[in-house]
């Protein structure tokens with residue numbers, strides 16, 4: 189029988205997915221987070237790297253791989269609130285329909301800061317939305333990374349990504365950029381987990397798929413400069429920017445990531461069912477970070 193995978197194929201998972209060789213009997217489709225969340229929940233795929241908040245909301249029916257995630261400690265660069273007024277003064281924020289986790293993270297951040305702007309789903313670029321009655325726009329993924337860099341770049345030989353300003357220009361106006369993972373770090377001191385690889389309980393992926401994913405991740409992280417070069421071209425961004433962007437992710441769901449996940453689950457989905465993870469890989473299956 190075929191085992192069906194659904195991949196959110198944003199650039200941030202390129203170090204895992206680019207060199208993944210699917211074993212025989214495994215098929216894959218791709219889509220944005222909300223599409224892959226729905227595909228897993230309504231049974232069109234058997235495993236997907238889904239929005240972590242959907243994993244938490246559906247903890248009674250889902251389980252996740254114990255050693256895979258898309259996490260960061262500090263800024264992420266691609267989950268951004270673009271705004272024209274200061275954060276404290278925002279009245280109306282447009283939400284991307286691609287995201288579940290980042291919407292929930294925005295709600296947590298606003299609550300922690302005691303802010304109550306109106307949140308509405310609306311599509312478009314930050315420029316067009318900010319010109320049509322919204323004073324904040326939430327964006328995720330590759331387009332958010334590009335829009336962030338267009339507003340606050342360029343990166344010069346003397347600066348680093350973390351030194352880039354949080355204010356820039358777009359469409360002739362001043363734009364503030366609030367990185368939601370950086371906000372999370374300021375509030376909690378923990379990493380933020382955006383995605384986990386989840387499947388329906390009792391229907392785990394075949395071991396050769398998981399092994400292939402571990403090998404692909406080892407290969408991707410061991411050749412990060414090449415992955416970054418390829419994707420810099422696709423994104424139309426400098427290689428240094430994409431290399432820093434990718435190097436900054438944590439893909440292993442380690443103890444600090446789990447602490448961040450537990451805290452987010454408490455804040456975003458109070459009363460959720462216990463979270464379940466598959467068995468950790470045995471010694472023989474463990475893969476080191478560097479290839480060779």
Ligand SMILES: C=C(O[C@@H]1C=C(C(=O)O)C=C[C@H]1O)C(=O)O
Pocket residue numbers: 196198200221222237238239240258264266267286287288289290291328329330382383
């Ligand atoms: C960091 C990101 O994480 C993604 C954000 C998601 C969401 O907001 O629901 C889901 C999966 C993640 O891979 C990003 O897209 O920029």
